[in-house]
Amino acid sequence: MSLLKYIGRRFVSAIPTLILITFLSFGLLYITPGGPVEALAGMFGTPEQKVRIRQELGLDDPVHVQYLRWIKGVFSGDFGEMIVMAPGTPIAEMLRKPLITTFWLTVAGALVALTVGLTIGALSAIKPNSWLDSLSRVTSIATYSIPDFWLAIILLFVFGVIFRYRWAISGKIDFSRNVVFSLQSLILPAIALGLAKAGIVARITRGELYDVQNKPFIQFERVMGLPNRIVIKDMLHNGILPIVTVLGYTIGLIFRGTFLVEVVFGTPGIGLFLVRAAKTQEYALLQTLVLVIGTVFILMNLLTDILYGVLDPRVRT
Amino acid sequence: MNKARFRILWNRFIGDKLVVLGGVIALLFLVIAVFGPQLAPFGFAQQFRAAAGELLPIDVMSTTATGERLLLGSDSLGRDMLSRLIYGTRTTLVISISSVSMATILAIFLGSLTGYFQGSLFDEIVMRLIDALLTFPGILLAVILVAAWGTQGIKIGPITTTPELTIVFALVFTFTPRLTRTMRGSTIPQAHRAYIKAAQLMGMPFWRIIAFELTPNCLTAVIIQATTYLGLAVFSTAGLGFLGLGPAEPQPELGKILARTQEYFLNRQFWHIFIPGFTISLLVFAFSVLGDGIRNVLDPEFRFEEADV
Amino acid sequence: MATVNDAGPVFQIENLNVHYGAGRQRLNAVNGLSLTIGAGQTVAIVGESGSGKSSAAMALVNGLAANGEWDADRIVFQGQEISRQELMRLRGRAITYMMQDPSSALNPVLTIGEQIKRVLKYHTSLSSAEREDQAIELMERVEIPDAASRLNAYPHEFSGGMQQRIVLAIALAPSPVLLIADEPTTGLDVTVEAQIYALLERLKRELTMSVVLVAHDLGVVATSADEALVLYAGKVVESGSVASLFRRPRHPYTLGLLRCAHDLHEKNVLNPIPGRIPGLGERPHGCVFHPRCAWKTDECEAADPELIQLDGQSVACIHHENL
Numbered sequence: 026m027s028l029l030k031y032i033g034r035r036f037v038s039a040i041p042t043l044i045l046i047t048f049l050s051f052g053l054l055y056i057t058p059g060g061p062v063e064a065l066a067g068m069f070g071t072p073e074q075k076v077r078i079r080q081e082l083g084l085d086d087p088v089h090v091q092y093l094r095w096i097k098g099v100f101s102g103d104f105g106e107m108i109v110m111a112p113g114t115p116i117a118e119m120l121r122k123p124l125i126t127t128f129w130l131t132v133a134g135a136l137v138a139l140t141v142g143l144t145i146g147a148l149s150a151i152k153p154n155s156w157l158d159s160l161s162r163v164t165s166i167a168t169y170s171i172p173d174f175w176l177a178i179i180l181l182f183v184f185g186v187i188f189r190y191r192w193a194i195s196g197k198i199d200f201s202r203n204v205v206f207s208l209q210s211l212i213l214p215a216i217a218l219g220l221a222k223a224g225i226v227a228r229i230t231r232g233e234l235y236d237v238q239n240k241p242f243i244q245f246e247r248v249m250g251l252p253n254r255i256v257i258k259d260m261l262h263n264g265i266l267p268i269v270t271v272l273g274y275t276i277g278l279i280f281r282g283t284f285l286v287e288v289v290f291g292t293p294g295i296g297l298f299l300v301r302a303a304k305t306q307e308y309a310l311l312q313t314l315v316l317v318i319g320t321v322f323i324l325m326n327l328l329t330d331i332l333y334g335v336l337d338p339r340v341r342t
Numbered sequence: 343m344n345k346a347r348f349r350i351l352w353n354r355f356i357g358d359k360l361v362v363l364g365g366v367i368a369l370l371f372l373v374i375a376v377f378g379p380q381l382a383p384f385g386f387a388q389q390f391r392a393a394a395g396e397l398l399p400i401d402v403m404s405t406t407a408t409g410e411r412l413l414l415g416s417d418s419l420g421r422d423m424l425s426r427l428i429y430g431t432r433t434t435l436v437i438s439i440s441s442v443s444m445a446t447i448l449a450i451f452l453g454s455l456t457g458y459f460q461g462s463l464f465d466e467i468v469m470r471l472i473d474a475l476l477t478f479p480g481i482l483l484a485v486i487l488v489a490a491w492g493t494q495g496i497k498i499g500p501i502t503t504t505p506e507l508t509i510v511f512a513l514v515f516t517f518t519p520r521l522t523r524t525m526r527g528s529t530i531p532q533a534h535r536a537y538i539k540a541a542q543l544m545g546m547p548f549w550r551i552i553a554f555e556l557t558p559n560c561l562t563a564v565i566i567q568a569t570t571y572l573g574l575a576v577f578s579t580a581g582l583g584f585l586g587l588g589p590a591e592p593q594p595e596l597g598k599i600l601a602r603t604q605e606y607f608l609n610r611q612f613w614h615i616f617i618p619g620f621t622i623s624l625l626v627f628a629f630s631v632l633g634d635g636i637r638n639v640l641d642p643e644f645r646f647e648e649a650d651v
Numbered sequence: 652m653a654t655v656n657d658a659g660p661v662f663q664i665e666n667l668n669v670h671y672g673a674g675r676q677r678l679n680a681v682n683g684l685s686l687t688i689g690a691g692q693t694v695a696i697v698g699e700s701g702s703g704k705s706s707a708a709m710a711l712v713n714g715l716a717a718n719g720e721w722d723a724d725r726i727v728f729q730g731q732e733i734s735r736q737e738l739m740r741l742r743g744r745a746i747t748y749m750m751q752d753p754s755s756a757l758n759p760v761l762t763i764g765e766q767i768k769r770v771l772k773y774h775t776s777l778s779s780a781e782r783e784d785q786a787i788e789l790m791e792r793v794e795i796p797d798a799a800s801r802l803n804a805y806p807h808e809f810s811g812g813m814q815q816r817i818v819l820a821i822a823l824a825p826s827p828v829l830l831i832a833d834e835p836t837t838g839l840d841v842t843v844e845a846q847i848y849a850l851l852e853r854l855k856r857e858l859t860m861s862v863v864l865v866a867h868d869l870g871v872v873a874t875s876a877d878e879a880l881v882l883y884a885g886k887v888v889e890s891g892s893v894a895s896l897f898r899r900p901r902h903p904y905t906l907g908l909l910r911c912a913h914d915l916h917e918k919n920v921l922n923p924i925p926g927r928i929p930g931l932g933e934r935p936h937g938c939v940f941h942p943r944c945a946w947k948t949d950e951c952e953a954a955d956p957e958l959i960q961l962d963g964q965s966v967a968c969i970h971h972e973n974l
Contacts, residue, residue: 041470042470042473042474042477045470045471045473045474046474046477049474049475053486053490166360166627166630166631167623167627169626169627169630170573170623170624170626170627170630171619171623171626172577172580172581172619172622172623172626174581174584174600175600175615175619175622175623178600178603178604178615178619179615179616179619181607182607182612182615186607238717239716240755241750241752241755241756242750242755242756242757242758242759243758244714244750245748245750245756245757245818245821246758247714248709248712248713248714248742248743248747248748249742249743249747249748249770249821249822250740250742250743250744250773250774251743251769251770251773252773255769255773259758259760259761262760263758263759263760266760281481281482284481284482284485284581284585285581285584285585288584288585289604299485299486299489300485300585300586300587302489303485303488303489303585303586303587308490311486311489311490314486315478315486318478318482319474319477319478322477322478323477326477336760337759337760338759338760338805338807339759339760339805339807
């Protein structure tokens with residue numbers, strides 16, 4: 026099958042999942058205790074006020090009508106408004122900056138995890154059972170067990186409290202405004218996020234690259250006298266395939282980690298935002314986050330699949 | 343399982359020093375969790391004062407005004423750190439173990455049904471739903487659920503949820519899809535085996551086939567995965583506690599204790615940020631190594647599979 | 652095509668030893684194998700799995716696994732004694748190797764055209780356009796239908812038999828003098844197997860190449876090989892021309908193998924040799940075959956028998972006259 030057809034089919038197969046995500050997101054309204062009515066009426070709202078609010082919000086309409094109204098809003102970029110934290114502010118506006126911050130944190134963390142992980146993994150695959158290999162085994166188990174938020178606390182303690190480095194401070198990340206401060210804000214969070222996951226990446230890389238060395242077709246290329254660099258290139262190409270799936274998975278892990286690491290460093294991303302919003306039950310905000318994050322993850326899986334299809338002709342069929 | 347086979351498996355398990363270490367640590371933590379109230383020197387909410395009436399200095403080994411010696415010092419509210427760690431471990435473990443076991447039972451149920459009726463409408467619907475749930479990073483789902491339900495707790499029918507219950511529910515929600523998938527995966531090949539066909543031909547009702555013939559033969563993979571998920575559950579529970587979405591005060595929980603340590607930053611007491619974090623790490627380490635070990639023992643051919651989070 | 656020296660052997664190796672690991676973990680896979688192959692000849696290395704036959708074949712092209720080592724007293728190629736390094740340079744050019752199990756021998760992410768042309772690129776002086784033509788010609792030569800249009804197909808789009816033809820095309824690309832075919836039909840159907848051997852036989856004659864054939868199937872050896880070495884537990888127990896070897900086997904092991912094949916073919920019953928081949932670490936003292944041998948005496952356990960030259964055959968058995 027051609028690559029284009031494969032990509033098209035992947036896109037189509039993502040649609041049902043996307044629709045389910047909108048159901049999930051919309052359904053949150055119903056599992057939030059009190060929902061928007063309680064929030065808007067406040068603690069002292071009279072029953073009459075509550076009825077009025079219900080009518081205004083259209084909560085008495087049939088469920089599918091409400092759903093369609095909501096999804097129409099979503100498509101035009103209207104995700105509703107904040108009720109408690111900043112009454113009247115559109116959700117879309119509230120979320121923009123935190124999303125950008127978290128995006129950069131994830132990217133930086135993934136970069137650290139992949140560079141460190143791939144390098145150590147490749148080196149220990151070339152020299153199995155060397156000291157580097159043992160070191161990578163031990164550190165991967167250790168980093169798997171060490172919570173990234175604890176690593177973050179330790180980093181902050183050492184560099185911020187003991188040494189009092191100025192770059193240990195992390196804040197708003199906005200590359201359109203302050204590039205230096207943005208970069209500086211990324212340093213420690215990225216190390217905390219990345220190092221905690223580098224071990225896993227290293228382990229997988231080592232396993233896959235080690236296996237591929239003994240694959241018959243690599244042996245065939247060797248005995249056919251092909252130059253070493255060609256054989257190594259083919260080894261990398263075939264060894265990288267399973268690592269590509271890990272790529273998406275690592276990014277997912279790092280994204281997950283940003284929630285906690287943001288809280289440690291006080292980096293104003295969606296993690297910190299969500300935790301602050303958590304106690305106020307901003308239902309529209311939660312809905313939007315489920316929708317946005319769900320969509321991002323679906324797209325990321327899609328991208329991984331497509332990348333895999335580009336690299337491996339077998340999966341295209 | 344006959345004796346000889348058990349001995350082979352046991353030797354394989356004992357052979358890996360790391361796994362034995364993990365097992366011993368896990369066992370130790372279980373003892374701490376079970377006998378916590380007997381082991382802890384003080385209550386988790388008991389506050390102590392230093393001689394001058396001030397709060398106790400936060401230090402390893404400090405003595406209170408009334409002469410008690412606190413082995414690991416106290417937290418910022420003068421509560422014994424060691425006792426809080428013991429009770430905190432208990433909380434974290436109870437939440438983790440109960441959520442993983444509930445998710446496993448649910449997954450065995452769902453997975454064997456969908457696997458047995460592979461390709462049916464029921465299977466399609468459940469699997470689609472699971473696909474959708476799987477797109478979320480686990481802890482996010484938990485954060486959103488806890489956030490939606492609030493830390494104060496809400497009424498569902500006769501029960502009022504506590505934050506602990508919400509976390510358990512959220513974790514069950516995140517683990518079940520993955521475990522179900524595994525269970526379904528190991529059920530499908532078994533469902534086509536001759537002994538199942540024989541049972542069908544004998545006219546055995548499907549629920550009996552699933553419960554007594556099929557399921558007992560498909561449990562290995564899901565139990566291995568559940569063990570590794572224990573580590574993950576500890577991670578998530580502590581993470582939520584750290585975010586301030588854990589059990590309410592004064593109930594201690596490992597993540598909560600760790601979050602509090604940030605208050606000591608300026609005192610430069612390294613031990614206080616080290617100990618709770620290290621406890622969490624040890625727990626996660628023990629469970630994941632143990633899970634890997636059990637996997638290697640039962641299924642030596644197995645290689646890496648994404649440790650879903 | 653390289654010129655063939657008709658007078659002497661094309662390839663000769665003396666006292667080949669292959670071992671894996673080192674120190675206390677050292678395991679000998681092949682002990683003292685010598686092999687001589689003339690122009691256009693096929694020499695078969697016969698044995699059960701675990702006999703060391705694949706290790707011997709792999710050693711010839713220096714393709715042993717990372718923990719494998721080999722050495723030999725003398726290597727002669729086309730009448731000239733060569734060093735190991737020189738042998739290394741010959742592989743992929745004058746000496747090529749055909750992998751067993753075609754399903755895993757081809758790189759799954761490259762088109763077969765790329766895989767054939769690559770070998771041409773590094774081992775011939777053809778231009779890019781010539782390589783394209785040559786690749787098509789090679790594919791036609793191994794009887795792949797519609798060769799030109801299938802150049803851009805990936806390995807997984809071919810059947811097992813077709814994949815093995817492609818492996819053969821790659822091995823033939825540099826116009827080798829010697830082809831080492833390691834059980835070239837592993838995992839293929841019997842009918843496909845016959846086709847592959849027929850093709851190999853025809854191409855061998857057309858290209859006047861010599862073949863070292865690694866096989867466990869005596870039927871295949873009888874029809875395609877001129878000479879055969881019977882390998883058991885890393886040692887050559889008997890060797891000679893296929894005609895004389897099959898007419899009068901002198902080693903109990905060869906006899907057992909032949910009986911097995913004969914009974915299976917004629918009477919449709921299997922009379923296996925009792926016992927199993929010893930593993931790498933458990934080779935017995937004395938004659939390696941004695942634990943399974945019906946002619947065994949105390950002398951067999953005492954010393955390892957030397958290869959004795961008889962007319963047209965060599966055999967490593969002290970009881971060869973009694974057989």
